[in-house]
Amino acid sequence: MKRRIGLATLIAAVGLWKGADLLACGDKFLVVGRGTRYQRPKNARAASILIYANPAAGLPAALKRLPLESVLKQEGHRSTTVETPEQLSAILQGGRFDVVLAASTDAPAVEKLLGERLDAPVLLSVCDQASGPAPKEAGRSISCALMAASKAGSLLEAIDKAVERHDQNARKAQTRA
Numbered sequence: 001m002k003r004r005i006g007l008a009t010l011i012a013a014v015g016l017w018k019g020a021d022l023l024a025c026g027d028k029f030l031v032v033g034r035g036t037r038y039q040r041p042k043n044a045r046a047a048s049i050l051i052y053a054n055p056a057a058g059l060p061a062a063l064k065r066l067p068l069e070s071v072l073k074q075e076g077h078r079s080t081t082v083e084t085p086e087q088l089s090a091i092l093q094g095g096r097f098d099v100v101l102a103a104s105t106d107a108p109a110v111e112k113l114l115g116e117r118l119d120a121p122v123l124l125s126v127c128d129q130a131s132g133p134a135p136k137e138a139g140r141s142i143s144c145a146l147m148a149a150s151k152a153g154s155l156l157e158a159i160d161k162a163v164e165r166h167d168q169n170a171r172k173a174q175t176r177a
Contacts, residue, residue: 045163046075046076046077046078047077047078047098047099047159047162047163047166048077048078048080048095048096048097048098048099049072049077049078049079049080049097049098049099049100049101049159050079050080050081050082050088050091050092050095050097050099050100050101050121051063051068051079051080051081051082051100051101051102052082052083052088052100052101052102052103052106052110053081053082053083054083054084054085054102054103054106055083057102057103057105057106058103059102059103059106059126060083063126066155068155069081071155071156072159075156077159080095080097085109085113088110088113089113092113092114092121097121098121098122098162098163098166099121099122099123099124099159099162099163099166100114100121100122100123100124101124101126102123102124102125102126103125103126103127104125104126104127107123107125110123111123117173118169118170118172118173118176119166119169119170119173120169121166122162122163122165122166122169124158124159124162
């Protein structure tokens with residue numbers, strides 16, 4: 001009888017001792033090894049990206065240092081690469097893109113192709129350190145969205161911001177229509 005009371009007391013003591021941990025707020029859901037990942041914001045979405053890699057501008061050589069295609073694919077983005085102005089204009093007329101990556105020297109020509117539409121893709125100009133300062137056209141300088149030697153994280157951050165800007169512009173275009 002004493003053993004049963006002692007065993008019941010021991011079970012009650014262990015139950016009360018461990019029971020306090022079970023009632024803690026949220027602690028039971030965080031277990032080491034579950035691999036929780038918080039790398040991208042929840043509102044980030046996969047984008048359709050057009051890369052204008054004009055060989056004369058030197059962008060392909062600068063982007064080879066960064067594994068651009070694999071980084072974009074890993075984050076769920078779809079990318080298409082073109083090399084000539086004819087391919088660029090044809091694919092912009094036929095396809096729907098969120099972001100266009102181009103060298104800062106090619107940015108004025110790409111802006112002319114994109115036009116003034118609100119739902120046009122957002123242009124991200126990539127500056128190469130060897131190309132010097134950003135070019136000036138029509139009295140205004142083209143700003144560099146990112147450097148060619150930047151890390152993958154800054155590239156993805158710039159693309160996420162450009163996608164947000166594209167979505168805002170598309171919503172404005174829908175409300176005006």
